[in-house]
Amino acid sequence: MTTFPDLDYVHKQQTQQNQELNLCADDYSLLTDLYQLTMAACYTGEGIEQRWASFELSVRRLPPNFGYLIAMGLAQALEYLAKFRFSQSQIAALQATGIFAGASDRFWSLLAQGKFTGDVWAVPEGTAVFANQPLLRVEAPLWQAQLVETYLLNTINYQTLIATKAARLRDVAGESATLLEFGTRRAFSPQASLWAARAALAGGLDSTSNVLAALQLGKKPSGTMAHALVMALSAIEGTEEQAFSAFHRYFPGAPLLIDTYDTIAAAQGLAAKVNSGQMELTGVRLDSGDLVTLSKQVRSLLPGVPIFASGDLDEWEIARLKAAGAEIDGYGLGTRLVTGSPINGVYKLVDIDGIPVMKESSGKVTYPGRKQIFRSLTGGKVKADRLGLLGESSWEEQPLLQLVVQQGKRVQPLETLETIRQRTAASVGSLPEHTRRLDRPVAVEVEISEGLRVLTEETKKRTTKDSKGAK
The missing domain is CATH 3.20.140.10 (nicotinate phosphoribosyltransferase)
Structure with a gap:
């Protein structure tokens, strides 16, 4: 049998667990089900490969x-397909499993020389x-x-x-709505989060919060803030209003998450600053509660400020919100976008x-x-x-x-x-x-x-x- 010894690689792959389980292009050919390889070995043995x-x-x-x-x-x-190759070290690792002991020498030569x-x-x-x-x-x-x-x-x-879910979301929300992909933390893996961001943008969403995906795709990432910032700064600096002011010192005018405590009280405080010219505000986000009622109340207080909604939204929920007259300009889509019916x-x-x-x-x-x-x-x-x-x-x-x-x-x-x-x-x-x-x-x-x-x-x-x- 032709062999391709690389004992260091085999030792790493076979006797030492690789806990990171990261994926790179060099690993593409091994990212397959075993029966694909055993069938290919059988085809080769039968001379029909x-x-x-x-x-x-x-x-x-x-x-x-x-x-x-x-x-x-x-x-x-x-x-x-363009990068489909088997390296000598990968072939050695396959041989070391013992599964392919009955495979012909031609099978190993085929893998070593093959490409699509x-x-x-x-x-x-x-x-x-x-x-x-x-x-x-x-x-x-x-x-x-x-x-x-x-x-x-x-x-x-x-x-x-x-992409299909993104297209449905865009179809329901309408062309004027801003749709943001927030699904990285709910995607089935880090790799899946990158593919989800790409497919969501290609399917009709405007931007993604996934920084790596956005930069790799030549886009600018989008996002607001989490409740943790509001709670941390409120606890240390004294009030939610001071937390908002602190965030705006570094990101002037950025959208603010206003439902950590009392949504309407937060909107009233921001309205006073916006109306007096002390603050510019490009948006507020609602992440919980009765989005229909809250959005209407916030709109009355901040009539010129875009309102974004998030929190397990999907196309059916957006359709419901629109039918109920919710005052929402954009939606953050996460869990139900990147998961669902396979x-x-x-x-x-x-x-x-x-x-x-x-x-x-x-x-x-x-x-x-x-x-x-x-x-x-x-x-x-x-x-x-x-x-x-x-x-x-x-x-x-x-x-x-x-x-x-x-x-x-x-x-x-x-x-x-x-x-x-x-x-x-x-x-x-x-x-x-x-x-x-x-x-x-x-x-x-x-x-x-x-x-x-x-x-x-x-x-x-x-x-x-x-x-x-x-x-």
Whole structure:
């Protein structure tokens, strides 16, 4: 067996726990499920690892009360594919597990020399999609297409969820409302907090409080203050008013959190200073209590000051607040934005060496063959989608899947967040009202083309025949 000794690395990885569990680009290839590697080893042993395979990533069903999804996460998926490599030390660590004792030497050589050399077709980020439509297709040698499944699902599932919720929040709140992403402390991990911030901005939010995410994305972070500052300075300096004054000495005019003690008393004190010209104030934030009543009272005291609300808000709560006449100009979105109903994206083989394949498990049936989504618009609104085969002709329909990687190299430039945000807004605006509504939305009808229907029937007959023959 070919070996790649790096005893220091193996010792660190196998006999000493790495409590930090940090992630860097060099680790991308190992961030996978074990069965991806064992399957790749099996393919290599059977001599089929270089067979050309097509896998499609789609969502079986929409989350409850979702009428659409906003595709997101492609940028990180393509960055992962570009850096897909196995170092000698990583290979040594895999060998040291003992799990791959039966793997052929060719498997280790494949990992050592391999990189992603395939093609990728994808729906542009910010595009509205529906159940059973491929958001992405990987066409590559079988071992490569198989190994990348876990990471692609991780980034696309999560970012699609956040972008969709952000788009719904923007749709409900309206274009004039300021929407701030405050979800870092509630995201499922530090890495997830960065992806959530990105997807939220691309989905329609204005800014994020995540400093690292904002700076990496070329944006300015946004935020106010926490109750701790008000309590600490009030206790030491004497009053809430003095706490506000102290904060403004360093951040003049910054928004202030006014519900630590008595919200109305705080607003009255600030109103006196604003009206007398002693203070400039760019906003106040309410984080608790009856937001409808409090916002109206604060508005009467501070008529020219923007009012922000936070505290476990989501699109349903914003809709309720607006319907009740709340005087709120902006919202801080955290827990319910970065968590919630998961996107159950799946990544399934649809073609191997030109042979269409499909999964026929109960409740998990997939369509065979390489596919395209054809979208028809009437008056700027989505009329219907047709799921067909890649080679089908389309006269008046818009094909959604685009070639973004060819032979391992990107063929389209990286898009800016602003471009994706604009596409998101246009995509949501093109959907029928009954698809955008929060209560019992109705997804756009997805028709199955005649060619795909015929191929599905033929594939079922072939697999049934093969199954009976095997007996």
